[in-house]
Amino acid sequence: MNQFLQASVNGITLGGFYAVMVLGFAIIWGVMGVINLAHGEFVMVGAYLTWFLNKQYGWEPFLALLVVFPVMFVMGYLLQKILINRIIDRSYLISLLVTFGLSIIISNSFKLMFSATPRTVDTVLSSFWRVGGITIPMAKSVVLIMSLLMMAGLYLFLQHTRRGKSIRAAAQNREAARIVGIEIAAVYAFTFALAIAFTSASGTLISPIQPIFPFMGPALTLKAFAITAIAGLGSIPGVLLGGLLLGLIEVFVATYVPGIGTNLGVVASYVLLVVVLVVRPQGLFGSLRPAEG
Amino acid sequence: MTAVTQQQPLLEGRGVSKYFGGLAALSDVDFTVYPGEIMGLIGPNGSGKTTLFDCLSRVQDISKGQVFFKGEDITRKKPYQVAHLGLSRTFQIIRVYNKLTVIENLLLSQQWRNKGILKQLRPSGQQMEGRAKELTDFLLMSHVIKEKAGNLSGGQKRLLEIGMALMPDPDLILLDEATSGINPTLIETIKDRIRELNSKYNKTFLLIEHNIHFIGDLCDRVFVLDYGQKLAEGTPDEIMNNQAVIEAYFGADGDEGDDEYDE
Amino acid sequence: MVKFVQAWRKYRLGKWALALLILFLFLLPVPQFVAPEAKLVTNSLLFSLTQMFMLIILASDWNLIGGFTGYYDFGHAVFFGLGAYGTGVMMAQMGWAFVPALLIGAVVAAVFAILLGSATLRLRGAYFSIAMLGAFVAVREIIRVLRPITGGGSGLTLPPYLNRPLFYYVLLLFMIFVVWVIWWIRRSEFGYTLIAIREDEVGAEMRGINTTLHKIVVFTLAATFTGLVGGLWAYQNTFIDPDVVFFDSRTLDMVLATLLGGLGTVTGPVLGAVLIYWLRDVLWANFLQYHLIIQGLVLILIVLFLPEGVLGSFDPNSGTRIGGWVGKILREADGETEETANAAESVEAPV
Numbered sequence: 001m002n003q004f005l006q007a008s009v010n011g012i013t014l015g016g017f018y019a020v021m022v023l024g025f026a027i028i029w030g031v032m033g034v035i036n037l038a039h040g041e042f043v044m045v046g047a048y049l050t051w052f053l054n055k056q057y058g059w060e061p062f063l064a065l066l067v068v069f070p071v072m073f074v075m076g077y078l079l080q081k082i083l084i085n086r087i088i089d090r091s092y093l094i095s096l097l098v099t100f101g102l103s104i105i106i107s108n109s110f111k112l113m114f115s116a117t118p119r120t121v122d123t124v125l126s127s128f129w130r131v132g133g134i135t136i137p138m139a140k141s142v143v144l145i146m147s148l149l150m151m152a153g154l155y156l157f158l159q160h161t162r163r164g165k166s167i168r169a170a171a172q173n174r175e176a177a178r179i180v181g182i183e184i185a186a187v188y189a190f191t192f193a194l195a196i197a198f199t200s201a202s203g204t205l206i207s208p209i210q211p212i213f214p215f216m217g218p219a220l221t222l223k224a225f226a227i228t229a230i231a232g233l234g235s236i237p238g239v240l241l242g243g244l245l246l247g248l249i250e251v252f253v254a255t256y257v258p259g260i261g262t263n264l265g266v267v268a269s270y271v272l273l274v275v276v277l278v279v280r281p282q283g284l285f286g287s288l289r290p291a292e293g
Numbered sequence: 294m295t296a297v298t299q300q301q302p303l304l305e306g307r308g309v310s311k312y313f314g315g316l317a318a319l320s321d322v323d324f325t326v327y328p329g330e331i332m333g334l335i336g337p338n339g340s341g342k343t344t345l346f347d348c349l350s351r352v353q354d355i356s357k358g359q360v361f362f363k364g365e366d367i368t369r370k371k372p373y374q375v376a377h378l379g380l381s382r383t384f385q386i387i388r389v390y391n392k393l394t395v396i397e398n399l400l401l402s403q404q405w406r407n408k409g410i411l412k413q414l415r416p417s418g419q420q421m422e423g424r425a426k427e428l429t430d431f432l433l434m435s436h437v438i439k440e441k442a443g444n445l446s447g448g449q450k451r452l453l454e455i456g457m458a459l460m461p462d463p464d465l466i467l468l469d470e471a472t473s474g475i476n477p478t479l480i481e482t483i484k485d486r487i488r489e490l491n492s493k494y495n496k497t498f499l500l501i502e503h504n505i506h507f508i509g510d511l512c513d514r515v516f517v518l519d520y521g522q523k524l525a526e527g528t529p530d531e532i533m534n535n536q537a538v539i540e541a542y543f544g545a546d547g548d549e550g551d552d553e554y555d556e
Numbered sequence: 557m558v559k560f561v562q563a564w565r566k567y568r569l570g571k572w573a574l575a576l577l578i579l580f581l582f583l584l585p586v587p588q589f590v591a592p593e594a595k596l597v598t599n600s601l602l603f604s605l606t607q608m609f610m611l612i613i614l615a616s617d618w619n620l621i622g623g624f625t626g627y628y629d630f631g632h633a634v635f636f637g638l639g640a641y642g643t644g645v646m647m648a649q650m651g652w653a654f655v656p657a658l659l660i661g662a663v664v665a666a667v668f669a670i671l672l673g674s675a676t677l678r679l680r681g682a683y684f685s686i687a688m689l690g691a692f693v694a695v696r697e698i699i700r701v702l703r704p705i706t707g708g709g710s711g712l713t714l715p716p717y718l719n720r721p722l723f724y725y726v727l728l729l730f731m732i733f734v735v736w737v738i739w740w741i742r743r744s745e746f747g748y749t750l751i752a753i754r755e756d757e758v759g760a761e762m763r764g765i766n767t768t769l770h771k772i773v774v775f776t777l778a779a780t781f782t783g784l785v786g787g788l789w790a791y792q793n794t795f796i797d798p799d800v801v802f803f804d805s806r807t808l809d810m811v812l813a814t815l816l817g818g819l820g821t822v823t824g825p826v827l828g829a830v831l832i833y834w835l836r837d838v839l840w841a842n843f844l845q846y847h848l849i850i851q852g853l854v855l856i857l858i859v860l861f862l863p864e865g866v867l868g869s870f871d872p873n874s875g876t877r878i879g880g881w882v883g884k885i886l887r888e889a890d891g892e893t894e895e896t897a898n899a900a901e902s903v904e905a906p907v
Binding site for chain 3: 457
């Protein structure tokens with residue numbers, strides 16, 4: 001029973017991270033129709049920035065959000081203007097290939113700069129809470145709380161601000177949005193910048209609880225795709241549920257499949273991905289934008 | 294053009310319905326097409342004509358009801374299986390393969406008759422190429438046989454589509470606005486060809502048409518859809534004088550919007 | 557120029573040039589047998605060419621499913637890996653001879669392609685691409701986990717057999733065979749059925765084509781060829797582990813070569829593979845640290861500025877400036893030799 005509870009707690013904390021990690025991916029896909037294969041690399045970049053501030057200046061990892069978010073917002077904005085803008089209206093192969101190329105460039109540049117050695121980030125939140133027979137690392141619970149706060153913030157932003165509403169309008173019907181006077185190019189640039197900032201911020205969140213290395217990206221991109229496929233686009237509660245589902249599955253596979261469990265996390269998420277895509281292509285909780293064209 | 298009654302129907306729909314979310318594109322439509330007929334399908338824009346064709350050729354799922362073709366239930370069959378049974382169609386928005394030549398387009402639409410992929414590995418089947426040549430003669434296109442379909446005019450593409458529909462020697466051909474966007478001479482050609490196919494080769498046609506003279510000249514019977522429901526059925530003359538039909542087309546709330554259900 | 561094109565056609569110079577090239581490639585290792593000490597042709601040159609032939613085959617396979625059928629497979633290297641491991645496990649763990657082990661490798665790749673394809677080929681567009689990328693990563697992890705069979709992360713060592721000229725000839729013949737098969741497919745009804753699936757799959761289905769069956773057949777064919785290359789590679793490399801076999805950029809090489817040469821052409825992937833191999837050699841020799849970064853940049857630049865590929869840009873229908881110029885010359889040449897013109901060109905134009 002304790003093992004089960006412990007696995008559930010671990011799964012939920014992991015799932016909370018997944019949910020916030022996947023938001024940027026789902027937004028870029030939903031609003032701009034671009035599937036960002038460099039998504040995981042932006043998580044990695046955020047994590048490395050945090051690690052750098054932590055090692056160099058002794059910053060507490062969660063404090064690094066104050067730097068990571070604005071810096072990556074600007075990076076995202078520039079990247080959209082220089083590169084992504086050129087591929088928005090082209091076939092999906094083009095956007096897949098360009099972002100694939102981008103992911104290779106980013107991950108290998110980071111390998112050059114910081115070597116392939118896995119890095120860890122120190123935090124003062126290294127103690128545990130004990131509830132009954134289960135232990136909850138403080139850092140993980142803070143990550144979960146931060147994830148939920150960030151998601152809630154994004155949700156409120158999209159629902160209640162003028163900017164947020166124009167993003168949702170552009171996602172639903174670009175032509176109509178243009179007709180009612182929404183400047184699509186500006187919306188896209190802002191959306192991409194925001195999504196990249198969120199993605200990198202999730203890298204900050206993961207940094208105290210997992211080792212960081214330059215090639216951590218592709219597995220995360222794949223999970224982002226799996227979760228988006230499960231959740232459907234355009235539904236933040238769906239993303240939360242999808243993230244939790246994936247987190248729980250991974251932890252339970254690791255706990256209950258003897259011996260070889262931990263490495264099968266990626267496999268579990270992949271199997272889930274294919275099953276969901278084949279059985280219910282529009283996602284479990286919403287409708288996916290058609291990826292053809 | 295003989296009057297056909299008491300025969301086994303070639304195509305029969307019973308209560309065919311199609312819903313898109315809460316919207317009923319077709320509701321409880323019954324129809325029968327008998328062998329050797331030319332049947333017209335008319336209705337204002339958005340009345341569900343193309344949706345019905347899509348359901349018959351099985352690219353759209355049928356939400357409710359059943360469709361029988363040659364006595365066989367095709368409600369749940371796959372599109373290619375329906376084609377193999379002898380039902381072929383053309384499209385309102387032309388769907389030829391622009392990057393293939395005319396003859397390749399024609400051979401393609403009959404390629405399944407080869408039975409098996411290994412046989413498709415021959416550069417080309419002689420007897421089939423013969424048939425494709427015959428068809429291009431029949432449709433007055435033999436001079437463009439090696440041309441890429443993308444280089445053809447709109448009218449020629451329509452003819453090519455009809456050719457592609459005829460290639461597998463089907464029993465029933467669904468024509469979706471075969472005359473739209475082409476010149477009057479070509480319309481006459483198409484009319485002659487349909488007549489010849491019907492009388493000489495006993496092909497059955499179901500055609501969606503806006504050109505009322507075309508319908509009047511060709512069809513034995515016509516049925517009318519409006520808002521996804523069957524409004525009337527009868528000979529062309531009966532239909533032209535039917536009050537409900539006239540209202541649907543020209544009436545006070547005659548909705549002439551162009552929101553046709555198609556891709 | 558017009559005269560040249562006419563002469564080219566009249567004397568079928570294309571065929572002669574191809575025959576000469578093949579003859580040259582066959583005779584190339586001969587100095588190695590006759591006068592090895594002269595070092596006219598070194599083993600390392602033969603090794604390089606062997607690697608290049610492999611890349612040509614891999615790119616051609618990818619083109620079959622990606623270029624002809626329009627299903628962009630972002631994890632095609634999974635079949636390379638399965639072929640390599642199928643062969644490697646049979647040789648290292650079961651002590652089989654190479655040839656039967658290679659066949660097992662090919663069968664593993666083919667069976668996996670049928671099973672995986674039946675699920676993933678139902679997906680359209682990007683969903684297929686990413687499902688395949690997922691398959692690639694997942695299989696790599698599974699192989700890492702199945703330590704008792706695959707040796708896990710520490711890999712397997714195959715009995716070494718270092719006969720460079722033999723590998724050279726085997727790969728040369730295999731490459732010629734694969735390109736020939738694809739050229740044949742392109743001319744056949746099967747080939748333009750694939751193109752029809754790429755251009756309008758629903759339309760093809762309504763015209764009586766069992767598109768799922770066609771997709772699975774072509775996918776399995778491409779996977780089998782790729783698996784055979786994987787098996788040959790494993791034997792030649794004498795060592796396999798999950799990271800060298802499922803190397804991250806292996807699929808990228810195939811995609812890059814195909815795009816650079818021209819998607820959906822027979823000769824495009826061949827030309828592209830030669831260029832990519834050469835580029836990679838230069839990069840490896842001079843910028844070992846940066847070669848992947850540069851490869852990523854090249855990918856982005858090709859996609860943005862040369863979407864038709866090198867060969868595709870020469871196609872009169874491509875709308876490029878070079879294409880227009882080629883078209884003009886061809887039309888002038890056509891003026892005088894009408895009948896010989898069509899036959900040769902129609903096969904090579906990208907479709």
